[in-house]
Amino acid sequence: MAKSRNNLLGVGGQRKKLSAAERQGAGPARDKDRKVAEDRKQELVRKMRERAAAAEAAPAQDAPAQDAPAGS
Template identity: 85%
Template sequence: MAKSRNNLLGVGGQRKKLSRAEQQGAGPARDNDRKVAEDKKQELVRKMRERAAGSAPAQDAPAES
């Protein structure tokens, strides 16, 4: 009986397509690097929006007593 794409019963489990880095065991480390890069980008965007809005960040503002 010929296999069809719509009927995968009995064919076996479908496997996730792995990138070359994941095949070599660098998958989770790469994901962590992407998360760190995204966090840095978000922080930079936040700082740029604060400057554009004209409000000084709390760290750079002079202390008033």
């Protein structure tokens, strides 16, 4: 009888025994991915704060020149 191409049960060797945490998606690779994601988020927040601070500082520097009485 010819080997069925659709029945792949048992193909690929033995699987690693997973802990309960790893079965729920909390394995070591996920921890590393979370760390990388957290680092990216912190970098983005830092850049956004710097831009916001620069945007607030720029109008504040121009404000005294605009508030001067005109024609007096």
